[in-house]
Amino acid sequence: MSTLHVLSHSPFSDSRLSSCLRLLTPGDGLLLCGDAVYALQGGTAQRAALELMPETIALLALAEDLHARGLVQLPERLQLLDYPGFVASSIAFDKVNTWL
Secondary structure (H helix, E strand, O other), X not given: OOEEEEEOOOOOOOOHHHHHHHHOOOOOEEEEOHHHHHHHOXXXXXXXXXXXXXXXXXXXXXXXXXXXXXXXXXXXXXXXXXXXXHHHHHHHOOEEEEEO
């Protein structure tokens, strides 16, 4: 059963991202939105951890949040989503787990 994991908190303020990464399984997806997109900043341990994820796990981010935070150098495998794409992704996975 595939799960879309949605993170919106900064990876520099708590351990949600590292906890989430430990639970991901093949076929899952990780969607970064809000301040969680800061995990994609180059040269950080968080970015390195995301780049080490298996290709069988989708890496997604809301384009609007990336642009609002000025992040432009992004991993090639990253799939950018608009809000309709976020909804479509939520439906495509069996479950959605929002890390509040």
